[in-house]
Amino acid sequence: MKSRIWIALPLAATLMVPAVAQQQPSPSQDNSNQPAATQPSDQQTSQAQSGQQTTGAHQPLELETRQGFWGKINPFARKKYVNRQLQPIVDRTNELDDLTKANAKSIQDVDSRAQAGIKDASAKATEANNNAVQAGSKADMAQKTATEATNRIQTVEQVVNNIDQYKPVTQVEIRFRSGQTTLSKQAQEALDQLANGLGDQKGYVIQVQGFSPSRGTAGIENSERMAAAVARYLVANHNVPIYRLRVLGVANIPSQTQASNADSTSSRRPRVEISLLKNDLEQLSSTQPMQAPAATAGQ
Numbered sequence: 001m002k003s004r005i006w007i008a009l010p011l012a013a014t015l016m017v018p019a020v021a022q023q024q025p026s027p028s029q030d031n032s033n034q035p036a037a038t039q040p041s042d043q044q045t046s047q048a049q050s051g052q053q054t055t056g057a058h059q060p061l062e063l064e065t066r067q068g069f070w071g072k073i074n075p076f077a078r079k080k081y082v083n084r085q086l087q088p089i090v091d092r093t094n095e096l097d098d099l100t101k102a103n104a105k106s107i108q109d110v111d112s113r114a115q116a117g118i119k120d121a122s123a124k125a126t127e128a129n130n131n132a133v134q135a136g137s138k139a140d141m142a143q144k145t146a147t148e149a150t151n152r153i154q155t156v157e158q159v160v161n162n163i164d165q166y167k168p169v170t171q172v173e174i175r176f177r178s179g180q181t182t183l184s185k186q187a188q189e190a191l192d193q194l195a196n197g198l199g200d201q202k203g204y205v206i207q208v209q210g211f212s213p214s215r216g217t218a219g220i221e222n223s224e225r226m227a228a229a230v231a232r233y234l235v236a237n238h239n240v241p242i243y244r245l246r247v248l249g250v251a252n253i254p255s256q257t258q259a260s261n262a263d264s265t266s267s268r269r270p271r272v273e274i275s276l277l278k279n280d281l282e283q284l285s286s287t288q289p290m291q292a293p294a295a296t297a298g299q
Helices: 002-023 027-038 042-053 067-073 079-161 184-194 216-238 280-288
Strands: 167-175 204-211 246-252 270-276
Touching: 002 079, 002 167, 042 067, 167 184, 184 270, 204 216
Parallel strands: 204 246
Antiparallel strands: 167 270, 204 270
16 A cells, blocks of 8 residues: 555656646746737737727637646647637627628618619509500590591581582472473472482572463463472471472573573473572581590599
């Protein structure tokens, strides 16, 4: 037992000497370190300047060089030593992860706001485009209405200027026997064909002229009776207004159609010439009325 104690004591002394030497630096080392402590080197100055430029949360990592007695004796790094060396790296990595998440969130927020702004601008552009299209349509409609109004005014002016200008449309000649005023069946059919469809028409007159080969008062009276018989038939059977009839007995005065043919035998027969005359007033009834532009909900 005593022999073991004597063997352990030298071994313990041997192990304690390096530890004491490491914990208490020699005077020569202290003297050599004093100028270094009082006068900082260029490297420390540059590190201090770079440290001033960085914030407290982003200081550069410092490697722990102190290993202790067992760190020098043991050739392999211990777990606590490794953890102390890796902990700043882990903290800095976590800090970088947090910064990355914060930057990603900021970028996502900016992107969301940008997308919302783009969507809003697109909606406003679409609305402005629709308003422009509607304005263009209204302008075209207004231009069309103005053109129709101008054309209609021109038509009205033309009709008013030519209101007393009647043009022959249809002419019928009905012959009578001498001394008679009764309409034959053939004459009635001719008058029916002439007056067919006059009920809805406007701007027309019917000129009825009676001609007789006799002269003087007898010829005038005979021609008037024949013309009156024709006018009476048109009023009684076709509801032709009396104000649209121009009835006249002219006896043996030649008509315009007979003036070019003086040798015609028809000038010596009792007859009635019926002429359907029309002016331009019918154009107004056939013209489509102007339509006012439909009012939209946005007006």
